[in-house]
Amino acid sequence: MRNEPSILGYALIFCFVVAAVLGASMLFAGVFAPTQSPAEPYDATAFDESVRSVPLDASGDIDPDVDAENSGTVLIDTAHGNQFDREDILPLIEALEQQNYTVRFHSGGELETALAAADAYVVIGPQQTHSVDEVATVESFADSGGRVMLFGEPDRVLLVSDGFGVSSIRERTTLSGLGGAFGMTFDPQFVYDMERNDGGYKQVIATPTDTTDISSEDGIVLSIPGEVRSESGTVLLESSETASRAGAAENRVHSLAVVDGNVLAVGDSSFLGVTRYNIGDTNEFIALLVEFAVSGDRETTEADETGDTGDSDAGDGTEGEDGADSEEPVPPEEPDDPEDPDDPEDPDDPDDPEDPDDPDDPDAPPEEE
Amino acid sequence: MRATSSFTLVVLAALVVGLAIAPFATGGLSGSSSGTVAVIPIEGTIDGERTATVTQSLETARNDDSIVAVVLVANSGGGGAAASEELYMQVQRTADEMPVVASVDAVAASGAYYAIAPSEEIYVKPASQVGSVGVLATLPPPLEPNEDISTTGPAKLSGGEQRALEHELETLRGSFVNAIFESRGDRLDISEAELSYARTYAGHDAIDRGLADTIGDRQSAVEHAATSAGVDQYDTTVIRGNGAVTFVSQAAYVSADTPQKESISFTTFIGNESSGPVVLLMQPELVTTSSIVHNETETTETPIVPDGDDDA
Numbered sequence: 253m254r255n256e257p258s259i260l261g262y263a264l265i266f267c268f269v270v271a272a273v274l275g276a277s278m279l280f281a282g283v284f285a286p287t288q289s290p291a292e293p294y295d296a297t298a299f300d301e302s303v304r305s306v307p308l309d310a311s312g313d314i315d316p317d318v319d320a321e322n323s324g325t326v327l328i329d330t331a332h333g334n335q336f337d338r339e340d341i342l343p344l345i346e347a348l349e350q351q352n353y354t355v356r357f358h359s360g361g362e363l364e365t366a367l368a369a370a371d372a373y374v375v376i377g378p379q380q381t382h383s384v385d386e387v388a389t390v391e392s393f394a395d396s397g398g399r400v401m402l403f404g405e406p407d408r409v410l411l412v413s414d415g416f417g418v419s420s421i422r423e424r425t426t427l428s429g430l431g432g433a434f435g436m437t438f439d440p441q442f443v444y445d446m447e448r449n450d451g452g453y454k455q456v457i458a459t460p461t462d463t464t465d466i467s468s469e470d471g472i473v474l475s476i477p478g479e480v481r482s483e484s485g486t487v488l489l490e491s492s493e494t495a496s497r498a499g500a501a502e503n504r505v506h507s508l509a510v511v512d513g514n515v516l517a518v519g520d521s522s523f524l525g526v527t528r529y530n531i532g533d534t535n536e537f538i539a540l541l542v543e544f545a546v547s548g549d550r551e552t553t554e555a556d557e558t559g560d561t562g563d564s565d566a567g568d569g570t571e572g573e574d575g576a577d578s579e580e581p582v583p584p585e586e587p588d589d590p591e592d593p594d595d596p597e598d599p600d601d602p603d604d605p606e607d608p609d610d611p612d613d614p615d616a617p618p619e620e621e
Numbered sequence: 622m623r624a625t626s627s628f629t630l631v632v633l634a635a636l637v638v639g640l641a642i643a644p645f646a647t648g649g650l651s652g653s654s655s656g657t658v659a660v661i662p663i664e665g666t667i668d669g670e671r672t673a674t675v676t677q678s679l680e681t682a683r684n685d686d687s688i689v690a691v692v693l694v695a696n697s698g699g700g701g702a703a704a705s706e707e708l709y710m711q712v713q714r715t716a717d718e719m720p721v722v723a724s725v726d727a728v729a730a731s732g733a734y735y736a737i738a739p740s741e742e743i744y745v746k747p748a749s750q751v752g753s754v755g756v757l758a759t760l761p762p763p764l765e766p767n768e769d770i771s772t773t774g775p776a777k778l779s780g781g782e783q784r785a786l787e788h789e790l791e792t793l794r795g796s797f798v799n800a801i802f803e804s805r806g807d808r809l810d811i812s813e814a815e816l817s818y819a820r821t822y823a824g825h826d827a828i829d830r831g832l833a834d835t836i837g838d839r840q841s842a843v844e845h846a847a848t849s850a851g852v853d854q855y856d857t858t859v860i861r862g863n864g865a866v867t868f869v870s871q872a873a874y875v876s877a878d879t880p881q882k883e884s885i886s887f888t889t890f891i892g893n894e895s896s897g898p899v900v901l902l903m904q905p906e907l908v909t910t911s912s913i914v915h916n917e918t919e920t921t922e923t924p925i926v927p928d929g930d931d932d933a
Contacts, residue, residue, distance in 0.1 A: 264630050268637060294710055295717075298803045303795030305788040446814040451787035453817075494814070527784060 308450045308457075308470050310528075312535040314347040316542040323352035324371035324552075326545055330359045333379035335405065335425065336521060341376065343529035347542045364389045369552060372399035372545040376521045381426040387433045394434070394514040397550035401541060402427055403521035404438035406478030406498075427517075434515040435483035442476050443506045443519070445495040450531060457532065458489040458508050464540055470532030475522035477508050485512025489537065509537075516544050655854040656689030658846050660839075662859070663693050663708065664879055665866035666890070667700030667732045667902075672707050674862030675736075679715045681860055689855070690719050690846035693740060694839060696726035696877055697733035698870030699903040701890065702756060702793060705732025709800060713739040720849035724842035725749040725833070727876035730821050732902030734832070735797060738804040742845050744837040747824040750872070751832050753904040754801055755819030756793045758786065759891050761898050780898050793900065805831055821904060870904065 326348050328341075338345075345355045358366045363386045367373055373393060375382075382390065394400045408423040427438045444453040450473045457471035463486050466472075472489055479497060489509035496503050509518040518541075523534050659682040663675055682688045693712065699705060715721055716739040723729070723740035730753040737743060745751060761779035764770075772778055780786070798813050809816075809831035827833040835841070847855040865881035867889075868874035874884050891899045 261630050264633065268633055271637060294714065296710075298800035299796050300799075303792060303799050305791030305795060307784065307788050446817055451784055452791050455787065527782065531784075 305451060308473065308532040310531045312530040312533065314343060314529070314535045314539045314542065316347060316351065316539040316546075318351050318543055318546050320352075322546055323354075324546065325354045325356055325369055326372040326374060327366055327370035328355060328357050329373065329375040329378065330357045331361075331363070331380075332375070332382060332426070334375070335377035335379060335423065336524075339526050340521070341524045342526050343535075344524050344538060344541065347538060348545060351542060351546050353546055367393045367398065370398065371548050371550055371552070372401065374401045374403070374545070375427070375430065376403040376524075377405050377425045378430075379424065379426060381428075382430045384429075387430055390430060391433050393550070397548050398514060399545050399548040399550075400434070400515045401545060402431055402436065402438075402515070402517040403524070404431070404478055404480060404517065404519055405521060406438075406442035406476060406519070407440040408476070431480075431517060434512060434517075436485070436510065436512065436515065436517045437481050438517070438519060439479040439481070439497065441478065441498040441500075443479055443491055443495050443497055443508065444476075445491060447494040448492040456491055456495060456508070458491055460489055460533075460537065460540075461487050463511070464488050464537070466533065466536050466540060468533040468536060472534050472537045473523060473528065473531040474508055474518075474520040475528060477518075477520035479506045479508065480510055480517045480519040481507055482510035482512045482517070485510045485515075488516070488540070489518070511544070514548060516541070654852045655856075656847075656850060656852040657685075657687045657856045657858055658690045658692060658843050658850070659685075659688045660692045660694060660843065660857055660859045662696070662861055662879065663729075663733055663736050664696045664726075664877055665868050665873070665882070666870075666885065667697055667704045667708060667736070668867075668890075669701070669704055670864075671700070671866070672704040672711075674864075675708060676711045678860040678862065679711050683715055683718055688719070688858075689850035689852055691715055691721045692839070692842045692846050692857075693721065693723040693737050694726065694842075695723055695729035695733050695737050696873045697730070697736075698728055698868075698873055699731030699733050699735075699753065700901065702732070702900040702902050705735045705902045706796075708732070708736035709738060712736055713804070716740065720846050722842045722846040722849070724837070724839045725751055727872045728821075728870055728904065730870075730904035731755065731819075735800065735902060738801050740804075741849065742835065742842070743833040744835050744839075744842045744845070745824040745827055745833040746838070747836060749824045749827070749833075750821045750904075751827045752816075752821040753819050754794075754797055754816050756790050756797065756900060756902060758790055758898045758900045760786065786898055790900065797902070801832075808834065 348355050353371070356366075356370070363382075367389060370393075373390060390400060404427045405423075405425045407425075410421045410423060412419055412421050424440065425438065431438055442454070443456055445456045446453050448457045448471070449455045450457055454476045456474050456477055458474055458477070459471055460466035460468050474489070487507040487510050489507070491506040491508055493505050494503050495506050497506065508520065509516070511517075522528060523531075524538065529535055529538055659678070661675060661678045661682065663671075665671055679691070682691050712721060721740045722742045722744070723737035724744045725737070725746065726749065728750040729737055730750055734751050734753065743751070760783060764778045765772075765775055770778065776782070781789075794817060798816055801816065802809060802813065811830040811832070822830060822832060824833065824836055828836070843855075843857055861879070865883045866877065866879045867883050867885045868877065869885055869887050869890070871884065874882060887903075890901055890903070
């Protein structure tokens with residue numbers, strides 16, 4: 253005879269089955285249900301607007317305060333492997349021409365002859381030194397009231413692949429001789445500023461000193477400048493005290509532009525370019541440069557009036573008065589590599605179309621007597 | 622038979638009750654809590670694939686109730702900017718939910734340091750390198766005007782003017798620095814300007830400046846994480862994605878314990894003929910002279926032309 257479960261037994265069985273079913277259901281739901289629920293929105297406080305780098309305004313014009321009746325000639329050196337192209341200094345050229353000054357480029361020949369016709373001599377980033385005679389000529393030019401403007405650059409490193417591997421080349425401007433003649437030195441190390449800059453530590457915001465009469469709120473922006481010092485001159489531009497010199501640990505004020513009599517020196521030339529000339533109040537400093545260039549008191553000679561200025565070209569794209577083709581007044585800015593067989597400035601390169609000694613070159617300057 | 626049935630019922634009932642109260646009983650008897658500490662490697666170059674792997678691991682940790690803390694084992698020289706920023710955000714999101722502790726092997730530089738910054742404690746070894754808080758980018762060469770590629774805008778090929786790019790990089794630097802200061806707070810003993818120098822610091826120097834906290838090994842980090850999570854007993858589980866991990870940093874490659882690792886060239890990041898800017902958060906020594914060079918014949922025309930044939 254089979255005994256039937258009691259009521260309690262049935263109740264237990266029922267509870268057990270229900271529990272098993274619920275457990276299985278929960279397990280099934282857990283396995284197949286979505287595992288994620290909406291999360292809280294990301295709190296991006298680290299990336300708020302305060303971290304944005306806001307460019308300085310770049311809209312000013314170069315408006316020098318000069319006597320409109322003056323005119324003259326500014327000679328720009330291109331005979332020493334100078335590291336610039338026309339567009340790199342176009343705002344300066346145009347500002348000078350607007351003051352009725354003729355801009356001419358001296359690409360070779362007698363510097364003394366070329367300077368005889370000039371009121372100002374501009375040297376930008378030369379990679380070949382001026383000879384002793386040339387330095388003496390420039391000194392004499394400045395002593396006679398001519399204005400001299402020197403634009404240096406700190407050393408830069410180029411990594412070059414030449415088919416035999418990779419090497420580094422140090423680009424170096426050579427203004428020590430010419431600058432030294434006027435008691436000015438150009439530091440080969442660049443100046444940077446981690447705090448007062450326009451788009452990175454290399455874009456240094458400089459402040460005009462009281463000497464300049466420039467009232468600047470935004471400052472003058474120099475791109476990778478080098479320090480320039482003068483033994484007896486006056487500082488025109490200086491960095492903030494947060495600036496440093498590459499390789500030095502200390503922060504201090506650095507002089508970035510100086511003037512001493514008829515000679516003015518700046519530790520940068522990049523600010524003269526079309527993309528940087530009016531960042532902040534940079535245009536006001538260029539206006540000061542124009543005023544300096546055209547305010548000399550040098551008397552030009554009879555020879556000057558004939559335009560006999562050696563191998564010089566007008567900067568307006570027209571043919572120079574000496575007959576030289578001036579459509580390409582500015583030489584290429586390739587670094588001078590004496591080992592490079594294709595170097596256009598290699599005097600020994602027979603295929604160099606710009607070799608001044610190449611008898612087959614129709615544009616070659618006349619041989620000196 | 623009736624006795625057998627009754628016995629069965631009693632056993633079943635006892636099983637149900639016993640199973641139901643067992644968890645409470647064992648916990649109550651031992652008086653301890655337990656959980657799992659997830660070890661998630663941030664190793665190799667940080668690119669989109671690596672970021673996706675780590676992101677998935679962090680999501681797994683956040684969604685697994687048994688995981689009570691995360692230890693990030695960092696061994697990377699950084700990588701892409703956006704990928705590194707994504708990792709920072711994911712780690713910060715995880716740190717909002719559970720303790721996150723970092724242990725640095727050979728290097729946690731630039732983007733990798735960015736990623737571990739939200740950790741509540743950063744363990745380093747004396748030889749570990751951390752820092753390099755900065756951004757680098759390849760600048761687009763001037764390609765316009767040309768008559769070979771037709772575009773609808775002057776910045777289509779380059780991405781924009783150099784000055785605009787400089788400010789964008791400066792903004793990224795500001796974000797990076799700000800994130801480090803937000804994450805490390807008062808522990809930092811370094812100014813924003815000094816941090817922006819982007820130096821790397823070895824273990825003790827990093828601790829002196831507050832970029833790291835303690836000299837210690839990986840186990841120390843795990844124990845710290847478990848303690849911070851409030852568990853007495855813990856298991857560890859390593860959540861690591863599949864596939865080979867790639868390294869540009871040789872130091873990180875040598876130190877890596879990942880089963881599959883591969884050394885790759887820096888040019889993987891900047892490409893061979895890229896015209897637009899490539900923004901990276903990588904430690905500076907990864908940019909070798911064989912990676913970014915000036916083509917001698919086009920020095921003035923093409924400021925940066927990468928050479929892709931040489932390994933970093």
